[in-house]
Amino acid sequence: MNAPVINPFSLQGKTILVTGASSGLGQHIAIRCAQRGARLVITGRDKARLQATYDQLQGESHVQVQADLTMAEDRDLLVQSVNALDGLVHCAGMQKHCPVRQLSEQLMNDIYRVNFLAPVMLTQSLLQANAIAQQGSILFMLSTAAHIGTRGLGPYSAMKSGLIGIIKCLALEQAKRKIRVNGISPSAIATPMWDVHQQLLEEQKARHPLGLGTPDDVANGAIYLLSDASRWVTGTSLVMDGGAVI
Amino acid sequence: MSVAQDPFSLSGKRVLVTGASSGIGRQIAITCSQMGAQLVITGRNTERLEATATALHGEGHTAIPADLSQQQGLDLLADQAGALNGVVHAAGISKLVPFRLISKSHLDEIFDSNTYAPLLLTKGLLARKRIASNGSILFISALSSHSGAMATSAYAASKSALLGAMRSLALEVAKQGMRANCIAPGYVRTPMLDGLGQGGGNMDALFDLTPLGMGDPEDVAYASVFYLSDASRWVTRNYFILDGGLSTPMDIYA
Numbered sequence: 001m002n003a004p005v006i007n008p009f010s011l012q013g014k015t016i017l018v019t020g021a022s023s024g025l026g027q028h029i030a031i032r033c034a035q036r037g038a039r040l041v042i043t044g045r046d047k048a049r050l051q052a053t054y055d056q057l058q059g060e061s062h063v064q065v066q067a068d069l070t071m072a073e074d075r076d077l078l079v080q081s082v083n084a085l086d087g088l089v090h091c092a093g094m095q096k097h098c099p100v101r102q103l104s105e106q107l108m109n110d111i112y113r114v115n116f117l118a119p120v121m122l123t124q125s126l127l128q129a130n131a132i133a134q135q136g137s138i139l140f141m142l143s144t145a146a147h148i149g150t151r152g153l154g155p156y157s158a159m160k161s162g163l164i165g166i167i168k169c170l171a172l173e174q175a176k177r178k179i180r181v182n183g184i185s186p187s188a189i190a191t192p193m194w195d196v197h198q199q200l201l202e203e204q205k206a207r208h209p210l211g212l213g214t215p216d217d218v219a220n221g222a223i224y225l226l227s228d229a230s231r232w233v234t235g236t237s238l239v240m241d242g243g244a245v246i
Numbered sequence: 247m248s249v250a251q252d253p254f255s256l257s258g259k260r261v262l263v264t265g266a267s268s269g270i271g272r273q274i275a276i277t278c279s280q281m282g283a284q285l286v287i288t289g290r291n292t293e294r295l296e297a298t299a300t301a302l303h304g305e306g307h308t309a310i311p312a313d314l315s316q317q318q319g320l321d322l323l324a325d326q327a328g329a330l331n332g333v334v335h336a337a338g339i340s341k342l343v344p345f346r347l348i349s350k351s352h353l354d355e356i357f358d359s360n361t362y363a364p365l366l367l368t369k370g371l372l373a374r375k376r377i378a379s380n381g382s383i384l385f386i387s388a389l390s391s392h393s394g395a396m397a398t399s400a401y402a403a404s405k406s407a408l409l410g411a412m413r414s415l416a417l418e419v420a421k422q423g424m425r426a427n428c429i430a431p432g433y434v435r436t437p438m439l440d441g442l443g444q445g446g447g448n449m450d451a452l453f454d455l456t457p458l459g460m461g462d463p464e465d466v467a468y469a470s471v472f473y474l475s476d477a478s479r480w481v482t483r484n485y486f487i488l489d490g491g492l493s494t495p496m497d498i499y500a
Binding site: 223230232233234235241245 | 253458461483
């Protein structure tokens with residue numbers, strides 16, 4: 001029984017598209033996936049920062065596509081530059097702190113377009129173009145905010161829990177092609193998204209039995225859900241919260 | 247990427263797996279050994295436990311036959327297990343019994359194996375300081391703890407009890423950096439499931455319900471590797487559903 005073992009957590013030979021790859025979790029996930037052998041297609045709005053991510057990708061033949069995924073023409077451009085994806089990670093997102101009584105329609109629309117409309121419509125375009133391979137893995141970056149109430153986070157929470165609905169329905173629709181659809185729900189990770197909320201981040205620390213997580217922790221969760229090790233996991237979300245618990 | 251720096255590797259970790267003589271426990275032990283772990287395996291059936299031991303990759307594994315429904319078996323295992331970095335509670339039993347036929351002895355039998363054994367074994371290991379700081383404790387629960395199929399009241403109750411216990415345990419051991427989590431698998435191809443089929447359960451209909459088809463023990467084993475490895479070092483008090491989409495069209499929290 002000492003035959004060579006194939007590591008079920010390898011991403012060797014897989015092509016993975018990561019959105020929001022110009023910073024934060026998206027950037028980190030792209031870098032880690034490349035280290036595990038994946039070929040990456042990375043996208044983001046900021047050209048210089050996307051290039052900076054691209055320069056950190058190990059291995060050959062990665063692709064970068066500058067795009068604003070809230071724009072239909074940019075999504076089309078991105079879809080045209082990929083085929084046969086084995087993995088898709090929706091990391092592009094935006095968080096704004098705003099109590100419900102102070103909401104504006106503009107803010108709701110902004111949050112909706114970035115966090116919900118863009119990932120859903122990009123997924124639709126990729127499926128229409130048959131750009132997601134059989135047994136592929138689609139991963140939506142959620143947040144524990146998708147599962148719990150947080151003061152001032154109504155719009156963001158709503159979009160992330162809205163994605164849970166998409167995850168469950170799409171998981172059923174795509175099961176016949178063995179395409180898996182899941183979410184990953186981290187709580188507070190120190191990323192640039194939190195830069196303007198330093199005090200809130202400090203408050204978050206106190207409610208985590210294992211302290212705050214790192215982008216590496218989330219990348220490892222994403223790697224599990226992208227690899228063949230999770231071939232039977234669909235329609236669910238992996239909560240990563242250092243024990244804070246939903 | 248070398249094995250040494252791979253966060254998914256179990257190299258250098260010593261992992262105890264209960265119920266290792268068959269089914270999910272057996273596969274978890276084998277897969278953990280393939281990922282570099284040194285195993286301590288336990289089960290009631292000495293012969294089948296030995297068969298699992300010979301299927302393990304690498305050297306230095308230990309097999310300790312024990313009946314964990316008895317205090318004697320729990321003590322024996324906790325005494326002999328040695329230092330551990332991970333524990334997987336995979337031992338479990340199931341019997342189809344309609345609610346109107348359940349009895350104290352049926353409930354005792356199911357709870358002894360599925361609930362009390364994992365909790366008391368964990369207690370015994372913690373009391374003897376067998377689990378290293380940063381160790382990972384993993385309970386194999388079951389989707390039916392939520393979904394409650396026909397004639398599984400005792401089984402469902404015994405498995406859902408693990409969730410609450412795990413949440414509380416994980417809080418208590420967090421300061422030592424230890425983690426505790428539950429995996430809740432749906433229908434997986436195992437001898438236990440074959441037994442239910444022979445007991446009158448219509449298993450084929452259940453497999454058809456699973457969008458990705460029936461699971462293999464490997465699928466639970468891979469998830470276990472994730473929860474045992476440093477890749478999940480920030481995951482604790484977590485309840486992970488692993489069911490090929492079975493629960494996706496169900497409101498299991500209703």
